[in-house]
Structure formats: structure tokens, C-alpha cells
Amino acid sequence: MIIVKNPEKKDWASICERPSVPQQNLQSLVNKVFAKVKTSGDKAVANYTKQFDKVVLSELRVPETEIQKAIETVSKDLKKAIQLAAGSIQKFHKAQTPQKIEVETASGVVCWQEARAIERIGIYIPGGTAPLFSTVLMLAIPAVIAGCNEIVLCTPPDKNGNINPAILYAANYVGVTSMYKVGGIQAIAAMAYGTATIPQVNKIFGPGNQYVTAAKQHASQLGVAIDMPAGPSELLVLADESANPAFVASDLLSQAEHGADSQVICVVTSEKLIAEIGEKIEQQIKVLPRKDIATQAINNSKFIFLHKDQDCINFINEYAPEHFIICSKKEDFYIQNIRNAGSVFIGNYTPESAGDYASGTNHTLPTNGYAKSYSGVNLDAFLKKITFQKITPKGIQNIGPSIELMAEAEGLQAHKNAVTLRLKNLEND
């Protein structure tokens, strides 16, 4: 890891900079696939699946028999683990259910806000080596709590046309309404436009590679909302002498194994922790199956030593980490003063992987400093809030003259008229 001691404030911005991911220009490919899926629907989806995933499918939709078979395949222990995690995620997201907010803003003027579920949502689950059934839980559970009518899942098939059984089990267990063997740009295009088989959705959630990310960006310009811009995962650990160096090392490595581009930062207020944690990393990394990936990520990662807690929190807020672990005697100071982070893990017995799977918080979180302006996925992400207002005759008499003046000052005469007409009508009553 790179060691930075007492960096000057003017250098913080460059220390916080994420390595720029070489962006292929995928726009023309995305445009092409979207255009084909728009005009040819399922046929285009099947063709791209053949081209990109090297598999010819008899049907795109996962049949009920395959789901039932998956349920039988998944081990009893893994099922129990998934159920425990689902229970925690349910509890925490259900508690986020918004209440109706009602205010009489002026006499006779009642305004209120009510939440409504987004009707149809799409969940994208990447294929590849890691079958991310945990992400199925994180996205489908709040969608069910919100009351979304349709919860559509797309995930690429393997070369034999199969989906990992744990993904199908999790999706079925939490209430996904239909599942499709489609991945990549064509999956996002299918959910954006709808095909004969795959429903059109109002918002698309879920992680993915650069093709999927570019496709989601494109979909967002067509009026389909997306959860958030995606980037490589990242973790910042704040540690003082109360931290357990082996635990900190294990957390840093759990982040590092995600990918060579994963971001790992360790901010310490005790200089000797750098050597102690570094040593534990060396020990632990040796036995990891994803050792090569983790090593690359660790080599690019940074220890930052700063004397004062106030400097630490200022730096952390500037970095705006996706995951933020606090192992400090002064944890309350950090909890109170953290402004920019996705999810925060407190104390020696709260590893990041708890939040990745089973504590109950959501693991779909803003990366790349976006925690300065975005929340992670939560129940709100599956809801829209609609405002309502009801004004009595007395109410429009109270606020009407102000509206008339303001509309006139903005040069909007018809806006004024709509009030004037009503006020005159009341005068004549």
C-alpha cells in the first residue's frame, strides 16, 4: 500500500481522486443494440444472447420447472442463511415506510405528501464467477415492501443456458414476479422498451460491467430511471489504537478481492498501525483464492496518517467513501460528523461483509465520491412521493391575492386569471 503521512490539505483532492477507469466508447454499440431491440424485440434479444453469451435458448423466460429445480438444488444451510439475511433486510427496509405528511400551510389550504410505489421495476444481476444472489435480496425485498406490481429480473445465462440456482432460489423466495435469461446491453434495452416476453419497466436497478453501465445511462435518457451511476467498489477504514489490526486487514482485503480496480483506503491516527495492519495483510492475502486480484487492488491502495480526528473526518468527508468502517475510541465523534458516506460500520465486530449480506442495510451504495450527492438504495428508491393540495373558498381568498401579484410579476397573466376568476366568483356569491 502507498503510505501518505500528514498530507497537506491542498493535496487531499488528488489523494481522493479515484483512478480513472479507461472508458471505451460504447455509445455506438449501445445505440445499435437498443435500436435492434426496439424494432425486433425478443428476436433481437435472442440473437444478441447467441452472439455475446454463446448460447441459443428455446425461451427467454425462466420456466417454473427450472425455478422448482433450483429450489431443490440449493443446500438447506444456504437457504437458511438466505432466509436469515432476508429477514434482517426486510425489517430494516420496512421500518423506512414513509408516513403521509399533512400540513395546513395557510387557513383553508391543506397540503400533503403520499408515497406511491413505482409500478414496474427491473433488476439486473451480472453473470460471471460470483453469483450475486445477495444483490437479488437487496433489490427485490424493498421493491416488494414498496408495493411494486412487477419485479422483473434479468441475468445472463451460462454457456449451457443455465442460471445459478441460488439466484433463482433467492428471487423466488423474496417475490420477484418474473425472471429472464438475458444479460448485457440487450437486457437493459429489453427492460427499457419492453418486448413480447420481457415487460417494460419504469426503473432499472443493479450492478454490471461497463456495457451494462453504459446501457443504463442510455436508458436513463429515454425516461427510464436508474438506481445510480456505478463505479468500482471502495472501502475506507478509520482506525486508532483501539482497532484490531488483523480485523482491519481482513476488511481491507474483503474489499480488495472485488476487483483489481477496487479502492481501499486506511486512515490511521496511530502511526504504528500502518506496519501492524500491513503485516496482517501480507499474512492473510497469501491464502486467498482471489489473491492476484486482491494484490493489485492493495498495491494501489493507501494508508493515510493524520494526527487529529478533525482532520481525519474532514478528509473522509472529502473522499466520501462507499463503505466507511470506524474502529476508534471516538466513534461517536465520527458518527456525528460523517456527512458523505454510503454505509457506515462501527466497531471491531462490524465487518463490511455484514452489510454486504445480512445486517439489514442495503449494499447498493454510491461509489466514486457520489456519496456527496446520492443516497444508497433504500425503500425511497422504489417509491415516488406525490404532493396533494386542497383549497377551500376561504383558502383561495387568503392566498389568492399573493398568487395574482406573483403571477403578474412573472408575466404569466393566465396564471393570474385562474385565481382572479375564482375570487370574483366568490365575491358574487
Add this chain to the structure above:
Amino acid sequence: MIIVKNPEKKDWASICERPSVPQQNLQSLVNKVFAKVKTSGDKAVANYTKQFDKVVLSELRVPETEIQKAIETVSKDLKKAIQLAAGSIQKFHKAQTPQKIEVETASGVVCWQEARAIERIGIYIPGGTAPLFSTVLMLAIPAVIAGCNEIVLCTPPDKNGNINPAILYAANYVGVTSMYKVGGIQAIAAMAYGTATIPQVNKIFGPGNQYVTAAKQHASQLGVAIDMPAGPSELLVLADESANPAFVASDLLSQAEHGADSQVICVVTSEKLIAEIGEKIEQQIKVLPRKDIATQAINNSKFIFLHKDQDCINFINEYAPEHFIICSKKEDFYIQNIRNAGSVFIGNYTPESAGDYASGTNHTLPTNGYAKSYSGVNLDAFLKKITFQKITPKGIQNIGPSIELMAEAEGLQAHKNAVTLRLKNLEND
């Protein structure tokens, strides 16, 4: 207006289609201006202001003396009106303040969610004939309530280098922290990158023409959040025989005067209302200063006649109007069943212009059917919600084994290790 009686369900989608706005490809211009502002900062901003706004400014920031002069210029009556509106908007948005949500999801596992303000936000107010000081209220008031540190306002100067006094008055009254005479793409670029004079912000709000919209889209790809995709304003009125035809006509016209591309839809369950409302429109439109604009919008607008209230609400949810007025004896049915709308206005004495200015709800709302997936601007738009978790040794013993199983099943060994290490440590205690 175009009259459509009892349309078949298969035709609803095409009736709901918004006229496509001819999109100029502005990407290369946007790229150029952003690149210049990134490298040359204030100098580039001043040059573009000279080029596009035809004015040379001695300074970009609105000086305190100019703000004070504006305060003197605005009439006492307009000040009172702005203050009344601000009071209502304050009350309604303050009531939206989220509470901390805390849940013990499993024994020893406590999760909570807290809101934090976005630190720096930017507000764009268009120039032109209508000085939209009401939009200043709608965007700055919730930002102040949220606790945003910096509230930056950019608005283009007129040819004499001035800003409308009502905009400056409103901005100063509600607590905007700094104001700049900058418009167009260069304003968005300046707020996205920051210059020596103009602060970099985390999220940009506000309406604008196609240049501003394209610039906001571009900024959103650089990690600066934006409020929502913008489109022409729209209104849908649902009227039965209890509606006052003159009032309905005045509401339709108040929407139509916004622009030739404004969308106006009137859904009626009583056929004779079409003629009655049509007649009132003809009477009222004659005396409007923006008659030409309103006439163009009205010509493209539609009366939809449907027998059943259930069909009406289904159609309205398919259309997903930005503004939805209910003038019906069965208003409760519509309130309960509306799923997709920005803001809802109930009864004969609740004109849309009330919500545009002074009822207390926000007037920055999703257009173009985006109400299916987006909320309007509300207090949440100025906040991020951060999740926290704190797990005790007992807690990790409760959920740890499940995390180990799931991490292993996803092929993430280091995620598992972070838990295993802690569990072993507790065993040895």
C-alpha cells in the same frame, strides 16, 4: 383542442405520447464549453457571457450593493406576496424532515438511517421574459431547511448586465449564499467544475432551455447530481359535471401560456363539458397577452371523453401528468387511485397556479411521463440518507455463520474471512 371519445385501450399509449421536441445535437457544443470552463475557469465563463449574452461584466458575482438596491426596488406588495408564499413553502417542506430510523434487525445487530444535507447545491434560474423568482423559493427554501452549507444561484444577465430585482430579492430573502450573473451551458459547467469565483456544487437544480438541459445531463455524467430530466410543462384536468367550466378553462390556459409545446389534457366523464369548457377557452384566450403561445398549445391539446371513472384513472396513470387537477364529485376515488403524477390539485378552488406559487407544495415536478419513476423536488432532494450498523460480539455470533455461508457461495473468500477471524477471536476469549 382535439376531441377523442371513448378511445380503445390499445390507442392509449399513442394518445399519451408527448410530441417529440426536435432535439438539436448539442453534445459537441456542451463538450467544448465544459472543456474551456474546466481549463480557463472565470475567463472562459466571461468570454461565453460576452459571446452568448452580449454583455461584458466587470465581475461575475452579484455584489452586495446590487442586492441591496434590488431590495429597495421591489414593491412592498410583491415583497409581502413573496413572504407569504415563502412561509407556506417553508411549512410544508419543514414537515418533510426525516426522522432517524433505528431497528435491531437481529439480537446484537443495530441498524439505523440518518439524513445528511448535500453540502453544496446550485440553482439555475433561466433569464428571458419571465423572471422566475418563484423557482428561487421552490429550490432555495428546502435547501436551507435541509442544511446545505452553500446555496449557489446562477442566472443570466440581461444586455445591460442586470438581474431582475425580484430574483435577487427572493434569493436574498430565503438565504441563497451567493449569486452569479452567468447563464447557459457555461453556468452549469462552472457549477460542475468550480472556478476561482463560482463554487463547485454537488447537485444542480432548476429549469432551463435545451442548452441548459443538455449541460445538466452532461454534468450528471461527471458525478454532479441533477434534480431530474426536464421537459415541457403539462397539465391534466379530470372534470365531471360538478366542475366549473370557466375555472377548468382558466387552468388549461394557465398551462398553455407556458409555451407552444405545453401539454394540456382534459379528461371528462360528461360529454357536454367538452363544448362548455371549449367555449370558455375561446372567451378567455382572447385577452391573454401570451395569446399566440397559448393558442398553439391549445390546438395540440386533447379532450378525452371516457364513461367510467375506473377508465379515467387508468388512463391518467398511463399518462402520468406533471400537474393533475381533480374536479369531480368522486375526488376521493381519484386521490386513492392516482399512482403516477407530480402534484395533485383537488376541487374547484384549487387552481394549478396555487401550487406554482403559494400553496406550499413544490412546483419543480416530473414531466414527460417521468412521474412514473420520479418524485418532484421535495426536501429529500437536498438530503442523502446514510445507513449505519453496529454489531456486538454476540451479534456477529448470531449472523456471522450465515454471512460465511453466503460469502462462500458467492465465491468471495475474503468476505468470509473477515467474519471467520472475528468469530475465532471470540471463541478464544
